[in-house]
Amino acid sequence: MNRATERGLTLLCWLCGLLPLxxxxxVICYLLVRGGSSLxxxxxxxxxxxxxxxxxxxxxxxxxxxxxxxxTMLVLLTLALALIPGLCGGIYxxxxxxxxxxxxxxxLFDIIAGLxxxxxxxxxxSLSILLHRLFPGRFGPCMLLSAMALAFLILPYLVRSxxxxxxxxxxxLRITGPALGASKLQNILLVLLPSRIQxxxxxxxxxxxxxxxxTAVIMLTGAVASAGMFRSLLDQYEALxxxxxxxxxQYTDAEELQRGFGAALVLFTLCGLIFLLALLVEQGFSxxxxx
Amino acid sequence: xxxICCIVFSTLFLFTCAISAHAGDLDSFKGQKGTLKIxxxxxxxxxxxxxxxxxxxxxxxxxxxxxxxxxxxxxKQVGEGLIDIGNAGRKATDKExxxxxxxxxxxxxxxxxxxxxxxxxxxxxxxxQLQDIFSGKISNWKELGGADRAxxxxxxxxxxxxxxxxxxxxxxKANVSTTANIVASNGAMKTAIAGDPYGIGFVSVGHxxxxxxxxxxxxxxxxxxxxxxxxFKVSRGLYSLTKGEAQGLAKLFIDFIFxxxxxxxxxxxxxxxxx
Amino acid sequence: xxxxxxxxxxxxxxxxxxxxxxxxxxxRFFALFxxxxxxxxxxxxxxxxxxxxxxxxxxALLFSLPMSIGTACLAxxxxxxxxxxxxxxxxxxxxxxxxxxxxxxAVFLLVPLMRxxxxxxxxxxxxxxSLVLAVLIAPTMIIFFVNGLQSVPRSYxxxxxxxxxxxxxxxxxxxxxxxxPSLLIGVILGLGRAMGDTLISLMLAxxxxxxxxxxxxxxRTLTAHIALVxxxxxxxxxxxxxFACGLILSLxxxxxxxxxxxxxxFGTRGAQHREMSxxxxx
Numbered sequence: 001m002n003r004a005t006e007r008g009l010t011l012l013c014w015l016c017g018l019l020p021l022x023x024x025x026x027v028i029c030y031l032l033v034r035g036g037s038s039l040x041x042x043x044x045x046x047x048x049x050x051x052x053x054x055x056x057x058x059x060x061x062x063x064x065x066x067x068x069x070x071x072t073m074l075v076l077l078t079l080a081l082a083l084i085p086g087l088c089g090g091i092y093x094x095x096x097x098x099x100x101x102x103x104x105x106x107x108l109f110d111i112i113a114g115l116x117x118x119x120x121x122x123x124x125x126s127l128s129i130l131l132h133r134l135f136p137g138r139f140g141p142c143m144l145l146s147a148m149a150l151a152f153l154i155l156p157y158l159v160r161s162x163x164x165x166x167x168x169x170x171x172x173l174r175i176t177g178p179a180l181g182a183s184k185l186q187n188i189l190l191v192l193l194p195s196r197i198q199x200x201x202x203x204x205x206x207x208x209x210x211x212x213x214x215t216a217v218i219m220l221t222g223a224v225a226s227a228g229m230f231r232s233l234l235d236q237y238e239a240l241x242x243x244x245x246x247x248x249x250q251y252t253d254a255e256e257l258q259r260g261f262g263a264a265l266v267l268f269t270l271c272g273l274i275f276l277l278a279l280l281v282e283q284g285f286s287x288x289x290x291x
Numbered sequence: 292x293x294x295i296c297c298i299v300f301s302t303l304f305l306f307t308c309a310i311s312a313h314a315g316d317l318d319s320f321k322g323q324k325g326t327l328k329i330x331x332x333x334x335x336x337x338x339x340x341x342x343x344x345x346x347x348x349x350x351x352x353x354x355x356x357x358x359x360x361x362x363x364x365x366x367k368q369v370g371e372g373l374i375d376i377g378n379a380g381r382k383a384t385d386k387e388x389x390x391x392x393x394x395x396x397x398x399x400x401x402x403x404x405x406x407x408x409x410x411x412x413x414x415x416x417x418x419x420q421l422q423d424i425f426s427g428k429i430s431n432w433k434e435l436g437g438a439d440r441a442x443x444x445x446x447x448x449x450x451x452x453x454x455x456x457x458x459x460x461x462x463x464k465a466n467v468s469t470t471a472n473i474v475a476s477n478g479a480m481k482t483a484i485a486g487d488p489y490g491i492g493f494v495s496v497g498h499x500x501x502x503x504x505x506x507x508x509x510x511x512x513x514x515x516x517x518x519x520x521x522x523f524k525v526s527r528g529l530y531s532l533t534k535g536e537a538q539g540l541a542k543l544f545i546d547f548i549f550x551x552x553x554x555x556x557x558x559x560x561x562x563x564x565x566x
Numbered sequence: 567x568x569x570x571x572x573x574x575x576x577x578x579x580x581x582x583x584x585x586x587x588x589x590x591x592x593x594r595f596f597a598l599f600x601x602x603x604x605x606x607x608x609x610x611x612x613x614x615x616x617x618x619x620x621x622x623x624x625x626a627l628l629f630s631l632p633m634s635i636g637t638a639c640l641a642x643x644x645x646x647x648x649x650x651x652x653x654x655x656x657x658x659x660x661x662x663x664x665x666x667x668x669x670x671x672a673v674f675l676l677v678p679l680m681r682x683x684x685x686x687x688x689x690x691x692x693x694x695x696s697l698v699l700a701v702l703i704a705p706t707m708i709i710f711f712v713n714g715l716q717s718v719p720r721s722y723x724x725x726x727x728x729x730x731x732x733x734x735x736x737x738x739x740x741x742x743x744x745x746x747p748s749l750l751i752g753v754i755l756g757l758g759r760a761m762g763d764t765l766i767s768l769m770l771a772x773x774x775x776x777x778x779x780x781x782x783x784x785x786r787t788l789t790a791h792i793a794l795v796x797x798x799x800x801x802x803x804x805x806x807x808x809f810a811c812g813l814i815l816s817l818x819x820x821x822x823x824x825x826x827x828x829x830x831x832f833g834t835r836g837a838q839h840r841e842m843s844x845x846x847x848x
Contacts, residue, residue, distance in 0.1 A: 016636020116762025250478025
C-alpha cells in the first residue's frame with residue numbers, strides 16, 4: 001500500500017466520520033431556525049394561563065400540553081409495569097440461571113429486543129380486539145394497552161442492562177458478602193445491587209428514552225389526533241411523537257406547522273435531556289469506582 | 292408587544308364568541324359524563340375537532356376522542372363496537388348496513404375536487420384528460436400545456452371515502468395507476484400537493500384553500516356554490532354512523548352537529564350545510 | 567419473571583400464527599405473494615411490500631456502511647483524543663434521537679431537495695427513505711464497530727506499533743481483519759434495525775403499492791403497510807394480511823438474531839456482543 005492510497009483512505013475516513021456529526025448539526029440548526037421562534041408558553045398552553053392548565057381548571061386545545069401530559073403518563077405507566085419484571089429478570093439471569101437457561105432466555109430476550117416495534121404494536125392491537133370480543137364492553141385501544149406494549153418493548157433493555165451491570169462486578173467483591181455469612185439474596189440486595197446502582201439507573205433512564213420516543217407502537221394501540229386532557233387509563237390519548245407524525249403529514253395551516261416544529265424541538269430536547277442525565281449518572285459512577 | 296397581544300387575544304375571543312353564537316345548543320350536554328370515541332372519515336375531522344372543543348369547553352367532564360383512518364375504517368370500527376360514532380365520506384353499502392345494523396346521519400354535502408399546486412399553470416382539465424392522467428397515459432405536464440416535468444400522482448388508500456367517490460364520479464371508474472404516492476388523509480393530500488409543484492391529487496372541497504389550486508373539471512370549478520347548486524357532479528354527503536339508533540352521548544353529539552351552531556361550524560369549515 | 571416474558575414472546579408468535587391461519591386455510595397464502603395489492607379487486611398481494619422493504623434496507627445499509635466504518639476508525643484510531651471522546655458521545659446521543667424527528671426534518675428539508683435536484687419525481691421515494699434510514703442505523707453499527715476494534719488484543723497492537731506501522735496500515739492489516747466477526751454482527755444488527763423501522767419509510771417512501779422499477783420511485787415497506795392498513799375485525803382479509811406482514815418481520819428478526827448467535831460462537835468476544843445487542847432495536 002503506497003502513501004498516496006493511504007492518504008486517500010485517511011481522508012475518506014475523515015469525510016465519512018464527520019458526516020454523522022454534520023448531519024446532526026444540520027438537524028439541530030434546521031429545527032432551531034424553523035421551530036425556535038415558536039418556543040414559548042403559548043406553544044404548550046395555547047392561550048390558557050399556565051397555572052390554570054397545570055391545575056386542571058381549564059383545558060388546553062391548541063397547545064402541546066395534552067400531548068406532553070399523555071407522553072409523561074404513558075412513560076410513567078410503562079415504567080411501573082416494566083421496572084420490577086425487568087430488574088428481577090436481570091438479577092435472575094445474572095445470578096440464578098443455569099448456563100442452559102441463560103442461553104435460551106438470553107436468545108429470547110435478544111429476539112424481543114430485535115422485534116420491530118410495529119410488530120409489538122400489532123400484537124397489542126390484536127390483543128385489544130380479542131379483549132373487545134371477550135368482554136363486549138368498553139375495552140378498545142387505550143393508554144393501558146399502549147403502556148403494556150411499550151413495557152414489553154423496553155423489557156429486554158432493562159433485563160440486559162441489569163444483567164450486564166451485575167456481571168461486571170469484580171469477583172473479589174462478589175465473594176466478600178457470602179464469606180461474612182450473608183445469604184445469597186442478602187448479598188444481591190445489600191452488596192451487589194448497591195455497588196452497581198448507577199449502571200442500573202443509567203439503563204433505566206435510557207429505557208425511558210426509548211419509551212418516550214416510540215411512535216409505531218402507540219399509533220396502533222391508542223394514540224389519536226385529538227383527545228383533550230388525559231383522564232383515564234382506559235381512554236385514548238394524545239402523545240407527543242404521534243402529534244409530530246400527524247402534523248408532518250396533515251397540517252392544515254402555517255400556524256399548525258409551526259406548532260409541529262415546536263413539538264419536534266421539544267421532543268428532541270427532551271430526549272437530549274434524558275441522554276444527558278444518563279451520561280451524568282454514568283460519569284458519577286466511573287468517578288466513584290476509580291477512587 | 293402587549294398591545295398587539297391584546298388585539299390578537301380580543302379578536303380570538305370575539306371569534307370564539309361568533310362560533311358559539313347559539314349558546315343554547317350546548318345546554319343538552321350539561322350534567323353529562325363519559326367518553327365519546329369518534330373515528331373514520333378524514334374530511335370530517337376539522338368539524339369534529341371544533342365541535343369537540345366547544346363541547347368540552349362547555350362541559351369539562353366530557354371527553355371526546357377523534358381519530359382518522361378513512362371511511363372504511365370508520366364504518367367497520369363502529370360496526371364492531373370499537374367506537375361510538377364512525378364517520379364516512381360515502382354512503383355505507385347495503386351489505387355494511389345490514390351486517391352491522393348501522394344508522395346513517397347525513398349532516399353536510401361536500402364535493403371532491405382535483406387540485407394542483409398554485410404554481411402549476413394547468414388549471415383546466417376534461418374528464419378524459421383526468422382519466423389519462425390518473426391511469427398513467429399522460430405522464431408529463433408538457434402534454435397538458437404545463438412545464439416539462441413528470442406528473443406526480445397522489446392517491447388515497449382503499450379505506451378512503453373521498454377516493455371511492457372520486458373514482459366513481461370523477462374518474463368514471465377508470466383505472467388508477469398503482470405507482471401513485473399514497474397519502475393517509477385529506478389533510479395529508481393537501482399538505483402533499485401544497486409542497487409539490489408537479490403533483491396532482493384530489494381533496495374534499497372543504498379542504499381547498501390558498502395553499503392548493505382547484506382544477507376546473509369539464510368547465511366547472513369545484514367550489515362550494517357549484518356543489519350547492521348541483522352543477523359540480525363529483526359530490527357526496529358527509530355521514531356519521533352509529534350502530535343501531537344513536538343513543539346517549541352519541542345522540543347528543545349528532546344532535547349538536549344538526550343544531551344551528553353545528554351547522555354554522557359545517558359552513559365555517561367549507562362544507563354545504565344540510566339545514 | 568424472565569420465564570414469563572419468554573413465554574409472552576412465544577405467545578405473541580403463536581397468536582400471530584393463529585390469526586394468520588385463515589389465509590392458509592383459504593388457500594390464499596400463496597396468493598399473498600402476488601404482485602397486486604388492490605382490495606377492491608380482492609387481490610391482496612404483499613410482494614411489492616416485501617421487495618420494498620428489502621430494497622430500502624439494502625440501500626440504507628450501503629449508504630450507512632462507509633459512514634459507520636469511517637466514523638468507527640476515526641473514533642478509535644485516527645482522530646486526536648479529545649475529538650474521539652466527543653465523537654463517541656455524539657454517536658451515542660444520535661442513537662437516542664427520536665425517529666419521528668428525523669422523519670419530520672427530512673419531510674421538510676430533504677424531500678424538496680430530492681425533488682428539485684436529484685430525482686425529478688415527487689421527492690418521496692425509496693432513495694429518500696433509505697438515505698435517512700442510513701443516518702438512523704449508523705449509530706448502532708458504529709457502536710459495534712468501535713467495540714470490535716477495541717476488542718483486538720492490546721499485545722497485537724503493540725507488536726504492530728513497534729514494527730513502525732502507520733495508523734492506516736495498522737487499520738487495514740491488523741484491526742479490520744481481526745475485528746471481522748463483530749463488524750459482521752454490527753452489519754446484521756443495522757440490517758434488522760433498517761428492516762424494522764416504520765416511521766421513516768411511512769413518512770418518506772411514498773407508500774405506492776406498485777412494484778418499484780427504480781429506487782427513485784415511490785414504494786411501500788412491510789412496516790408501513792401494517793401502519794397504513796387499519797383493520798377492525800379478525801375476519802377481514804386486510805387484517806390477515808397485516809398479520810402475515812407481522813409474521814414475516816418476526817421471522818426475519820429470529821433469523822437475524824440466530825445468525826448473530828452462530829457468528830458469535832465463532833467470534834472471540836461473545837459476552838460483550840450479547841450485552842450490547844439490546845442497543846439494536848429498530
